[in-house]
Amino acid sequence: MKKISTVAAKQSRNCSEQKLTIGLDLGDRSSWYCVLDEAGAVLLEQKLATTPKAMREGFGGMPRSRIALETGMHSPWVSRLLSELGHEVIVAHARSVRLIGESRRKDDRLDAQTLARLARIDPQLLCPVKHRSAKAQADLTLIRARAGLVRARTALVNTARGLAKSYGERLRGCNVRNMNPEKAEGLSPELQRALKPLLAAIVER
Structure with a gap:
């Protein structure tokens, strides 16, 4: 130094x-x-x-x-x-x-x-x-982390929907709360292969 x-x-x-x-x-x-x-x-x-x-x-x-x-x-x-x-x-x-x-x-x-x-x-x-107290910062961090998780899930859902539409197909009856790999079962085989890992990631989040 x-x-x-x-x-x-x-x-x-x-x-x-x-x-x-x-x-x-x-x-x-x-x-x-x-x-x-x-x-x-x-x-x-x-x-x-x-x-x-x-x-x-x-x-x-x-x-x-x-x-x-x-x-x-x-x-x-x-x-x-x-x-x-x-x-x-x-x-x-x-x-x-x-x-x-x-x-x-x-x-x-x-x-x-x-x-x-x-x-x-x-x-x-x-x-x-003046910065927030340690407790106030911890509370705010938790809120921001949850908000970030919601944004990430929403982005993944919108990506899955958009990819399905590019094939002329749709993911029906799904939203951020109920999206899962089973939603892809009615899609074409190639689209299922592409979307199932993405939908599984949404469930993990």
Whole structure:
């Protein structure tokens, strides 16, 4: 991992003695963070894996700091984890952080530094948002998963119906709830061979 540092021990001492502001640019596999001191000088810039273990190792030993990150796929769990570690967490609305969003060239290191500088100057510039609680997110995830299942089943049923019609035949008396391989028994042999695996997949879902 790359560190902008001359003496690690001195950096650690500086971090523990100051009020720090951190910008965290989240990526799907890895993330980049930038640590600023009270005067706005860069103390540390480093990359780490976007996993709970790496986040705990990276931020668990730091003094209570202000950490800014953007909304995204990983921001709900990361923000909760950092809060549990005792940090002040600011979740910035990604669309509102124009200094980052309108950049022509994506640069994780500079994005992390920009987040840190905005959070240090005025957190309201980041248009902070509040994520749902873990329970609320779990409930919403269940609802979305069920909705996705319904959409998938409906798409498979519509595909089966369309393929049957392309042969001049029809799957009669069927819908998402009662579709099964037996519905293909009145169809031509070649169409039965094609549709039975698809209809079986609908039943499995």
